Amino acid sequence: MSHADEHGTDPGSRAIRDAVGARSHPRLDATFRARLKQDFMSGRLGPLRVPAPRVPWRPALWLPVAAGLVVVAGLFANRGPDWRVVSAHGEGRVRVGAASFAPEEREKLAAALRRGGELGIEGAVTLDLVAPGAMAVTLGPGTQLALPASPGRWWSRAVRARVRAGDAYFTTGRAFHGARLSVSTPEVDVLAVGTAFAVLRHEDGSCVCVMEGRVSVAKRSGGEAVDVPEGMRRVVSVSGEAETLPILEDSRHRLHQQRSSAGRTLDR
Amino acid sequence: MPESDSTSQSPAWSVAGVKRPEGPGDARPERALLERVRARDPEALGEFYEQYVELVFGLAWRMLGERVLAEDVTSDVFLKVHRAADRLDPSRDPAPWLVTITTNACRDLWRSGAWRMRRRAADVDDPATAAVLSTGRDDPEQDVLASERERLVQAALLELPEPLRTSIVLHDYQGLDHRQVAEVLHIAHDAARKRYSRALTALEQKLRGRL
Numbered sequence: 273m274s275h276a277d278e279h280g281t282d283p284g285s286r287a288i289r290d291a292v293g294a295r296s297h298p299r300l301d302a303t304f305r306a307r308l309k310q311d312f313m314s315g316r317l318g319p320l321r322v323p324a325p326r327v328p329w330r331p332a333l334w335l336p337v338a339a340g341l342v343v344v345a346g347l348f349a350n351r352g353p354d355w356r357v358v359s360a361h362g363e364g365r366v367r368v369g370a371a372s373f374a375p376e377e378r379e380k381l382a383a384a385l386r387r388g389g390e391l392g393i394e395g396a397v398t399l400d401l402v403a404p405g406a407m408a409v410t411l412g413p414g415t416q417l418a419l420p421a422s423p424g425r426w427w428s429r430a431v432r433a434r435v436r437a438g439d440a441y442f443t444t445g446r447a448f449h450g451a452r453l454s455v456s457t458p459e460v461d462v463l464a465v466g467t468a469f470a471v472l473r474h475e476d477g478s479c480v481c482v483m484e485g486r487v488s489v490a491k492r493s494g495g496e497a498v499d500v501p502e503g504m505r506r507v508v509s510v511s512g513e514a515e516t517l518p519i520l521e522d523s524r525h526r527l528h529q530q531r532s533s534a535g536r537t538l539d540r
Numbered sequence: 541m542p543e544s545d546s547t548s549q550s551p552a553w554s555v556a557g558v559k560r561p562e563g564p565g566d567a568r569p570e571r572a573l574l575e576r577v578r579a580r581d582p583e584a585l586g587e588f589y590e591q592y593v594e595l596v597f598g599l600a601w602r603m604l605g606e607r608v609l610a611e612d613v614t615s616d617v618f619l620k621v622h623r624a625a626d627r628l629d630p631s632r633d634p635a636p637w638l639v640t641i642t643t644n645a646c647r648d649l650w651r652s653g654a655w656r657m658r659r660r661a662a663d664v665d666d667p668a669t670a671a672v673l674s675t676g677r678d679d680p681e682q683d684v685l686a687s688e689r690e691r692l693v694q695a696a697l698l699e700l701p702e703p704l705r706t707s708i709v710l711h712d713y714q715g716l717d718h719r720q721v722a723e724v725l726h727i728a729h730d731a732a733r734k735r736y737s738r739a740l741t742a743l744e745q746k747l748r749g750r751l
Contacts, residue, residue, distance in 0.1 A: 288744045291693050292712040298601040309589050313582040317619040
């Protein structure tokens with residue numbers, strides 16, 4: 273075929289094509305030629321002489337795979353501790369999502385809420401949970417809570433719980449340092465950075481009781497957030513009225529109880 | 541079609557370096573001969589060899605630029621032909637298949653560590669190269685000039701990346717058109733044309749002012 277007219281017509285291109293086209297035909301060495309012919313005719317050809325090609329290293333292929341593995345390993349290593357059941361006692365059932373467990377089925381219950389979930393306490397059950405080193409939560413009878421996964425080790429350190437009803441007591445551990453826990457009810461948003469407090473949600477409103485440290489409580493209906501110091505509680509009614517009062521002895525007692533049962537696991 | 545590295549054969553192929561039987565009509569080897577090659581009849585194998593050995597060796601030599609390596613590839617190609625003879629399709633021209641397996645064998649060699657080691661030691665000024673290249677002219681001065689020209693072209697060709705070098709060798713030396721090159725390299729027709737253009741440009745840059 274004539275390709276001279278297809279690819280470049282300048283003298284330089286033509287000279288190159290002429291030079292390529294004018295090359296002579298290499299001749300096979302007569303001895304080799306005759307020997308190979310004999311071998312080919314007789315089928316006495318030896319093994320292949322050309323070595324098998326090495327599989328080339330393809331960074332373009334492996335880099336995304338390696339990067340993916342690093343990301344997966346990072347995500348796995350960043351995971352905070354799973355929730356464990358410290359104790360579950362009383363009469364009734366604990367609902368996790370669509371599943372329901374008796375208080376005695378602690379292993380099944382723990383497996384169901386390792387990474388958190390929608391929890392509901394039906395009947396007179398008290399449930400103590402702990403994410404070792406990070407956080408402890410105690411749920412009283414009738415509590416409905418969206419339990420978050422515990423905070424990540426290096427990132428995703430902000431976690432959010434939601435108390436729809438009932439009493440939830442929170443205590444943070446040493447591994448919680450630097451993380452943020454926010455708890456919301458229909459009336460208030462609570463922000464805590466390492467402390468022990470309770471969020472009690474009842475028909476007439478929400479109460480945030482602080483046993484240790486300081487939490488910030490903001491009404492969901494608007495207005496400035498109020499810092500609630502240790503030993504005080506902030507009560508916000510359904511109608512939006514709010515006041516700060518001394519903590520009730522019962523709440524203090526419950527939070528003390530939680531600390532004593534989960535304190536070692538929390539490494540406080 | 542024998543071997544996995546084969547390609548569809550076109551009866552219209554005309555490949556440089558193939559010693560065709562004399563006489564009018566279809567230049568392809570007789571069907572009867574290929575039938576006997578399939579049966580590994582020694583005489584037919586010898587005839588087949590005579591027809592195609594220069595094609596295979598010439599192509600390998602142009603690809604590799606070194607006689608010993610080209611001989612190794614030639615041996616390998618005929619070993620593969622012998623092993624796959626019973627799968628040869630007598631209704632098709634075996635030339636495209638031979639071009640394909642020779643090209644693949646050269647590419648295997650390039651991708652092997654052995655090629656890089658050989659290239660470090662080999663020199664295109666090797667006297668063996670001059671011996672292989674025979675111009676067939678009686679004019680010593682012209683022979684020297686032609687030989688020098690050949691040396692420059694071959695050296696520049698060997699400096700090209702493998703796909704570009706293959707494109708030039710198959711198109712300019714082996715005389716395949718872009719469609720045939722595309723078949724051998726398993727690429728699209730347009731890609732073969734573009735690759736050849738890039739190869740020619742690269743070769744020009746290497747040879748500019750030297751020819």
